[in-house]
Amino acid sequence: MSVAAGALPQTTDRAPAIVLTDVTKVHPGGVRALDGVSLTVPAGEFLAVMGPSGSGKSTLMHCAAGLDTPTSGSILVDGREIAGLDETRRTELRRERIGFVFQAYNLVPSLTVADNITLPLRLAGQAVDTEWLHQLVERVGLAGRLDHRPAELSGGQQQRAAIARALIARPAVVFADEPTGALDLRSARAVLELLRESVDELGQTVVMVTHDPGAAAHAHRAVVMADGSVVDTVEQPTAAELARRLVTLGQG
Numbered sequence: 001m002s003v004a005a006g007a008l009p010q011t012t013d014r015a016p017a018i019v020l021t022d023v024t025k026v027h028p029g030g031v032r033a034l035d036g037v038s039l040t041v042p043a044g045e046f047l048a049v050m051g052p053s054g055s056g057k058s059t060l061m062h063c064a065a066g067l068d069t070p071t072s073g074s075i076l077v078d079g080r081e082i083a084g085l086d087e088t089r090r091t092e093l094r095r096e097r098i099g100f101v102f103q104a105y106n107l108v109p110s111l112t113v114a115d116n117i118t119l120p121l122r123l124a125g126q127a128v129d130t131e132w133l134h135q136l137v138e139r140v141g142l143a144g145r146l147d148h149r150p151a152e153l154s155g156g157q158q159q160r161a162a163i164a165r166a167l168i169a170r171p172a173v174v175f176a177d178e179p180t181g182a183l184d185l186r187s188a189r190a191v192l193e194l195l196r197e198s199v200d201e202l203g204q205t206v207v208m209v210t211h212d213p214g215a216a217a218h219a220h221r222a223v224v225m226a227d228g229s230v231v232d233t234v235e236q237p238t239a240a241e242l243a244r245r246l247v248t249l250g251q252g
Contacts, residue, residue, distance in 0.1 A: 014043035015079045017173045017205035018064055023073030023083075025059050025228075033059040034070065035228035041173070046199040046206045048216035050242060051225035052249070058177070060225065061209045065098055065175045066090040078172035095124045099166030099174040101195075103181040105158040107150040107165075114146040117165045124169070136164045140194060156187025163194055167204065174198070176208040180215050192218040213242035224249065 018041040025034040033056050041047050051057045062068040064075055066082050069090075075083045078097050082090060099120075100106075107116045117136070118128045137143050140160040150158050159179060166174045176195060180188035196218050198204040208219060216222045217239040224232035224242075226249055234241060 016076070017041050017043045017045070017078060018207070019074070019076040020060075020064060021074040023060075023063060023070045023075060025056075025063060025068070026071045032228050034063065036073070037228070037230055039223065039230060041205060041207060043172075043205050044199060044203050045221065046196055046219040047208070048219035048222040048237070049207065049209045049225065050211065050213070050216050050222055050246065052211075052246070055225040056228040057209050057225045059228075061175055061177060061207065064207065065100070065173075066094050095120060096169065097172040099169065099171040101159070101162050101166050101174060101176040101179045103178040105150070105155075105162045105182075107158055107161060109150055111149070112146060113142060113148050113150070113153070113161050116150065116161055117168055120165060120169050126169070128168075132170075133168065136167055139197070140164045154187070155183050156190055159183060159187070159191050160194060163191065163198070167198060167202070171204075173205040173207060176206060178210055179208065180210070180212065188215070213237075213239040213246065216242050 020037055020039045023034055023037045024032065026032050037060060049057045049060060059068065063070045066077070070083055073083065074081060077093065080093070082093060085093065108119065111119065118133065121128050137146060140163060142157060142161060142164065145153060145157065153161065180191055183191060192215055195206050195208065199206055210216050217237050219237060222234045222237040222242055223230050224245055231249065232245055234245065
């Protein structure tokens, strides 16, 4: 498939999508959820973040996405320091430069598929690029479903609508939090392939948090977390290799 007209610039012309430098997050009571994490996500990469429950992977995503503030350290998103932003400016940044895909889809039940997809643009007061909308809708396979409500779609279709919504504003990075957790195997595979296509063909950057080695195997790179730190990095991961490393980690 050829690269769409709405694709992001080539990765060689772009700064890293995310740069975390010595990021810590200490919760009340002294629980250290992140312990000096440094991580760079190049533009145009599909990165999977794995780890057992309590490893810090969700906290890492929340801080990198501007949903939470770190206790210390630096977080650059698309070259902009976000660690010290107040809530208003973090909200603006999330609207303009960050897309989200959640396990529960988070579509608005009363809105049509078309209105759900374009909601981020309307909330930001931006005009809808109809050509880009049509390209996305064709890509995610929902061209005949734009007038439907979410309840009229399967789970896989709802998640594909959520991916189109995440991509509509051409964000610097899309964060996907367990995006296949509520889907059957066939729908999950289709969603993961769609996320990978958005990277390989559109130049999108995707950071996916998952506990599933099979899902993480769709990424270019996987990092494994434990006790608030990145303890392993796997290039071109396979499900078997990631499963082995997670088992080893659990035995350590």
